[in-house]
Amino acid sequence: MKKIGFDNDKYLKMQSEHIKERISQFGDKLYLEFGGKLFDDYHASRVLPGFHPDSKMKMLLQLKDQAEIVIVISAGAIASNKIRGDLGITYDQDVLRLMDVFHNLGLYVGSVAITQYTGEEAADRFREKLSNLGIKSYILRRIEDYPGNVEHIVSDDGFGKNDYIETSRPLVVITAPGPGSGKMATCLSQLYHENKRGIHAGYAKFETFPIWNLALKHPVNVAYEAATADLNDVNMIDPFHLEAYGQTTVNYNRDIEIFPVLKAMFEHIYGECPYQSPTDMGVNMAGNCICDDDACQEAAKQEIIRRYYTEACNIKKGTGTKEAFYKLELLMKQVKVEPSDRDVVRYALVKEGTTNSPAAAIELSTDHVATGKTTELLSAPAAVLLNALKELAGLDHKLHLISPEALEPITQLRNVNLGIADSRLHCNEVLIALSISSATDQNAKAALEQLPNLAGLEMHSTVMLTASDEDILRRLHMNITCEPRTEYHK
Numbered sequence: 001m002k003k004i005g006f007d008n009d010k011y012l013k014m015q016s017e018h019i020k021e022r023i024s025q026f027g028d029k030l031y032l033e034f035g036g037k038l039f040d041d042y043h044a045s046r047v048l049p050g051f052h053p054d055s056k057m058k059m060l061l062q063l064k065d066q067a068e069i070v071i072v073i074s075a076g077a078i079a080s081n082k083i084r085g086d087l088g089i090t091y092d093q094d095v096l097r098l099m100d101v102f103h104n105l106g107l108y109v110g111s112v113a114i115t116q117y118t119g120e121e122a123a124d125r126f127r128e129k130l131s132n133l134g135i136k137s138y139i140l141r142r143i144e145d146y147p148g149n150v151e152h153i154v155s156d157d158g159f160g161k162n163d164y165i166e167t168s169r170p171l172v173v174i175t176a177p178g179p180g181s182g183k184m185a186t187c188l189s190q191l192y193h194e195n196k197r198g199i200h201a202g203y204a205k206f207e208t209f210p211i212w213n214l215a216l217k218h219p220v221n222v223a224y225e226a227a228t229a230d231l232n233d234v235n236m237i238d239p240f241h242l243e244a245y246g247q248t249t250v251n252y253n254r255d256i257e258i259f260p261v262l263k264a265m266f267e268h269i270y271g272e273c274p275y276q277s278p279t280d281m282g283v284n285m286a287g288n289c290i291c292d293d294d295a296c297q298e299a300a301k302q303e304i305i306r307r308y309y310t311e312a313c314n315i316k317k318g319t320g321t322k323e324a325f326y327k328l329e330l331l332m333k334q335v336k337v338e339p340s341d342r343d344v345v346r347y348a349l350v351k352e353g354t355t356n357s358p359a360a361a362i363e364l365s366t367d368h369v370a371t372g373k374t375t376e377l378l379s380a381p382a383a384v385l386l387n388a389l390k391e392l393a394g395l396d397h398k399l400h401l402i403s404p405e406a407l408e409p410i411t412q413l414r415n416v417n418l419g420i421a422d423s424r425l426h427c428n429e430v431l432i433a434l435s436i437s438s439a440t441d442q443n444a445k446a447a448l449e450q451l452p453n454l455a456g457l458e459m460h461s462t463v464m465l466t467a468s469d470e471d472i473l474r475r476l477h478m479n480i481t482c483e484p485r486t487e488y489h490k
Contacts, residue, residue, distance in 0.1 A: 002456070005295030006050035006286075014285045016062040019206075022283055023066070023170055025274075026202025029194065031187040032283070034175040035207035039101065042477065044208055045456075047223045047300040048286065056208075060173065061105065067171040068110040069102055071095050072181045075114050075123035075142075084177055092126050094177035099135070110167055111136040115182030118142050138163035140182065140189055147185075147261045154268040159192040179231065184258070188265055195269050202274065203266075205255075205281045210235045212249045212279050213287040219300035219335045221250055226307040226331050229324040241277035249279040301337045302458075302479075308332060308339060309481035313464050316484045342481065347371060348460040349483075358487050360384040362478070363458040364391060374424065374487070377407075381461060381469040382430040388457075389434075392450040393443075401444045402433045427472040454478055463487040 023030045036044075039057040052058070060067060076082075077091040084094050095112055102109050112130055114123050117139045130137045140162040143153055152158050165186075172190070174183045187203045194201040209224035221235050238251040240259055255278040262281075266273035275281050290296055308328040314320025332338065339345065344363040351359035351371040359373045360380040370391050372383030390397055410429050425433070431451075437444035455477040464482045465473070473480050 002049050002299070003292055003295035004050040005290060005292040005299065006048040007289045007291045008050055008052050008055055010291075011051070011055060011286060011289040012059050012062070014288060015059045015283075018283050018285050019059075019063065019171070019204075022202070022204050026200060028199050029167070029170050029172065029201040031172045031174060031190055031201060031203050033183045033187050033203070033205045033207075034173050035183075035205065036209070038098075038173075038175055041208070043223075043227055043303070044286075046306075046479065047220050047296065047303050048290070049295055049299050050291070051286075056206075057105065060107065063171055064107055066169055067173055068108045068167055068169040069173045069175060070111055070113055070165060070167070070186070071098055071109065072113045072115055072174055072176040072183050072186050074181050075117040075120040077177075077181065078114070078126050079120045079122040082178075091177040091181075096133075098175070098177065108169070110169075110172075111138060111165060113138050113140055113163075113165055113182075113186050115140045115186060116142045136166075138165045140186060143185075147258060150261060150264045150268060154192060154265050159189045160196075162189045162193070164193040164197075165190055184262075188262070188269075191266075191269055203281070204283050206283050207255075208284055208286055210250045210252055211287040212238075212251060212282060212284065214250065214290075216250050217334060219297045219304070222331050222335050223300040223303045223307075224252075226304045226328055229307065229311065229327045229331075230321065232323075232327070238277050238279045241279040244276035244280075249277075251278045251282075255281075301335050302342065304328070304331055304335060305337055305339055305342045306479060306481050309342075309460075309484070312484035313482050316464065316486070342458070342460065344369065344458045344460045345481070348462050352462040358461070358463045360459065360461040362388040362454075364388060377424060378430065379424045379426050379466070379469060380463070381459075381465055381473065382425055382427050384459070385427055385454075385473075386430060386434070386447075388454065389447040389450045392453050393446040395443055395447060399443060401437060401441070401447050402430070403437045403441065403444075407433055426466060427469045431472065451476065 039054045041053050041056060045051045045053045073091055073095050082091045084091065099109050112135060114127065114137060117123055127137045143158050146153055174186050176183050191201050191203060210221040214221055216235055216237060225233060225235055234253045235250055236253055236256055238249045238256060241247060241249045259278045263273045311320045311325045311328050315322065315325060344361050347369045348359050348361035351361060351373060355373045357373045358380045359371060361369050361371045362384050363369050370384055370388040372380050372387050374380040375383060386401060387397065390399065410425065410433055434444055434448055438448045456479065458479050459473065461482045464484065464486055470480065
């Protein structure tokens, strides 16, 4: 059992109270830019053991009577069919998915804002689709010389040409499918329009990482750099906060670089800026809720190693970069870890060495590991998945959980009807067969009931996973790594 390093209950209470304080600071309305994921934040739950993936959503639900959500997407992302790497869907599809999730949870989504618009036909078609669904949408145009020319930006020819997004609640959460969507620009445009209407509105930023009151080279903050290695984000000491208060805090390069411009915009809109530093703008309380720093440090180091393996495989697939890979190597050196410091890797490689076949391992506890190898019937991930479920259910390892009656139609479908040359069953097919068997076999049922207990377990494969295996294992919320090599060397 992993050590708990984060007090989630304390976080929910402290975070919601802090946001309420920030709303009252501005009087009429607060625009809260939400960085990162509002829900399913598995990065945070991995580096802060005890943090629940839906913690930010639960916190927001405590404020749901005061809050409304505006989802932001750039016209360029729509036109280019930009894909969310973790979900494999386009940004415009994700806007609709997010709306469904928020509605189902009882949160009010007021509208969608399309940013950086320059007349893209794809954006026009998306607006028409939203309109047909009864969803309000607004246009925010690309502003020449943004963000440098403050005089032009904060004028009727800059923000003034944007649509005014009509909102009705004191807390307006600005979120998006991914980075680069224009969340901050949307907030600033709204501040300009609200001020023109005599409404005193404020701005704040809720970004979990980097954690401002942890050390610059604390592994949790270094793990954030690892997670954004492809974006080349860099954690930095906030020089504005140090100068204003004599206090050392951590922020990241993009917010530090934009702060002088942001400060100038506030001064243009209100006559003064309410913030002295990028750190001032933030409302994140996560650093105050760490209850076991050693546990969080170790979890963060493991996350950095996982990111290293992922980027190594991405390079093999043609989707990674050597620059990101080299940065991850450097980050591992900063926290003094190596790829071999991931225990489950060693078990998988030993299994491969003794069987002369691709293998996989799942770490069930600190001293208990399930392994599996590729056979004529099963892929290594499917084999180790079954073995792990058996062990979690306390079943004999030699027991056959899946009946031939369940396997036969699947192999028939693969080989005969679909003409798939690979005769081995993969994770999705094995789980379907196990589900069928569980209707008549109590052992299969007992194994199937253990699926939720796979969440958070460490797994390593000695070869890269197929897309279908990787998809299933990620849906089970397992922490997967692979050796950067294919099973078939061609």
